[in-house]
Every structure is written in C-alpha cells, then in structure tokens.
Amino acid sequence: MGRTPARRPAAVAAEPHGAVTVKKLTGGQIAVLVLATLPMIAVGIGGAIGTYANAASVLHRKETALGVVAAGEGATLVAALVMIGVTMLGQPAPLAIRAALWLLPAAASVMGLVIAPTTTEAVVFALTPLAMTASAEGVSFLARRIVVHATGVDIEAQRRNAAVLRRIAYHRARAERHPWKWVRRFSELLAWRLMGRLGHSDATLGSALTDVQNTRIVDGANTALAAMFSSAPELPPATPRPAVAATPATAKPVRHTVTAKAATPPAADDTATSTDAPEPSVPCYEPGTPHYVVRSLWLRLGHRPTEGAVVEALGDAGLPNSRAQAGKIRRQVEAENPKLPGPRAA
Known part of the structure; x- marks a missing residue:
C-alpha cells in the first residue's frame, strides 16, 4: 500500500504575538536615501584608492599596498556591512563590531604614519584611511534610522538604556550594602550620574x-476654564424681617356636611419621570x-x-x-x- 502524504499545516492568518506595524518608505524617501548613500560610498572608495596609492608609492609593491588597503579599509567595510545587516534584522550591533569601525581605520592611519618618508606625507597618509570610517558610520547610522522609522523601535537606544539600568541597579545595591564607606559614597554618586543618562535619545x-x-x-x-466661566458674583446677605405678632384666627360657622362624590383618579401619565430615565448605555x-x-x-x-x-x-x-x-x-x-x-x- 502507498503511503499517504502528510498534510501540510494550514497557514496562520493572524499576526504573531507582539508583532509591530511596519511602515513602508515612499518613493521620494527612497530616492533621497539613495542620493545620500551614494556620496558616502564614493568617499569610502576614494579613501581606499588614496591609501593604496600612498602605500604603493613608498613600498613599490602593489601586492603589499593592496594588503594595506585590505587590512584597513577592507576590514572596516566588513565591519560596516555586518553592522548594517544586524541593524536591518532588528538586533543591536555587538561591541566588537562597533569598536572595529574606529580601531581598524586608526590602525591604518598609524601604518601610513610609519611608512611616510616626510612629515607632510605622514599627515596625508594618516588622514586618508579615516574616509572609510566616516563612510561606514554614515551608512550604518542611516540604516538604523530606516529601521527605526519602519518599525518604531530603536534597538540601539534600548540596548543603551538596558546597560545604564543594569549599572544603576548594581551601584545602588553597592551604595547600600558595601562594607566600605568610601565605596558606598562613590557608588551613590555614580548612580545619580547614571540616572541623568537614562533615556537619552x-x-x-x-x-x-x-x-x-x-x-x-x-x-x-x-480647571482654569471651569473656574472662569462658573464663577458668579456673590449675593448680599438677606436682611432679617421684623417679627409680626400672630392674630387669632376667626372661627368659621359650621356647615352641613354633604356626601362627597368619589373623586375620579387622574389618568396615569404614560411618560416616565426624569428619575426613571435609563442611564446611557455602555x-x-x-x-x-x-x-x-x-x-x-x-x-x-x-x-x-x-x-x-x-x-x-x-x-x-x-x-x-x-x-x-x-x-x-x-x-x-x-x-x-x-x-x-x-x-x-x-
């Protein structure tokens, strides 16, 4: 007998729990972002070409100059791409990646400073690799802002706030329970200083x-408008009237009683009184x-x-x-x- 193929699970129509609404970028926004990104990429490429030319003019070997560019600008480009990727996935960038965006170009600047034959060329060789840092930081920041605009969630701000809260909790606990007085005093002051950074950006x-x-x-x-429009001038106090002596009532003659007819009860009012009016329905x-x-x-x-x-x-x-x-x-x-x-x- 042939095996019955397993049924595929039906697609769930409902959105996952805790899903966020994603905003789509308009055509004008996409065009502006592309026009802003292209100069950043051009600056990074220009810095890499400049570093390659500087190293090749001193070392006289293209392979070595290419290795200098790969170790500086190339590694910085890799770190920038990783940071853009994790940002687009809605995750905070690791500390090593954020540090690499600055340390790798700095290492390339030091390398250019060492191999430069003159002081003037040393300044030029040291500043050229920093173009890749500006390019990588600009593109990464732009990618993060796109994610924040689309999802309404700033992962980097949440990461910083979480780190500040952890440090505040640690220093508050140490300020209350540490056996050394000067340590308690230091932690208390540092906790107050960290509270000023909480929620930044x-x-x-x-x-x-x-x-x-x-x-x-x-x-x-x-409250102010109610006080203005509800206020009314106070009425003067009432003047008491003099007491008047009561006069004795005159006795009326007795009248013969007549059988009274039964009073016809008034017709019941069909309309409900104001007190019986139903409350507004919820x-x-x-x-x-x-x-x-x-x-x-x-x-x-x-x-x-x-x-x-x-x-x-x-x-x-x-x-x-x-x-x-x-x-x-x-x-x-x-x-x-x-x-x-x-x-x-x-």
Missing part, C-alpha cells in the same frame, strides 16, 4: 513623557477587538492609559499598534465611555 520614552505632560496641560486648562465591544483591549487596559490600570501603554497592549493582543492608531482608539473609547476614570494624578 529614546524616542519612545520621549513620546510617553510628552503624552503625560499634554494630559496635565489639558487638565489644568480645563457600549459592548467584542472580545479581541482594539476597543475591547483598550477599555480592559483602562479598567485594569484604574486611570487613563498613556499612548505607549496602549501601543504595548495592542501589540500583545496581536493587533495593529501604530501610535496614530493607538491614539485614535483611545480617544474613541474615552468618548464612548464617559464614566471611565481620568488620567493618573501626578
């Missing part, structure tokens, strides 16, 4: 802080929708979530989580649910 943190500040400004303006969102995720996050936090928290919640639910989409959904939920709690107090 982090666009996500800056956006979250701006969101909080904007919320406080809006609340302050709302919209019911289907589980898994962006509005349901944002309202659940709002109720769980107990205050108005920031735009960054909404972006993370939508990303964890596997939904599109761009900052514009997060802000739009948060405003819609706030408008449709007026009884939700306001922003967190400072």
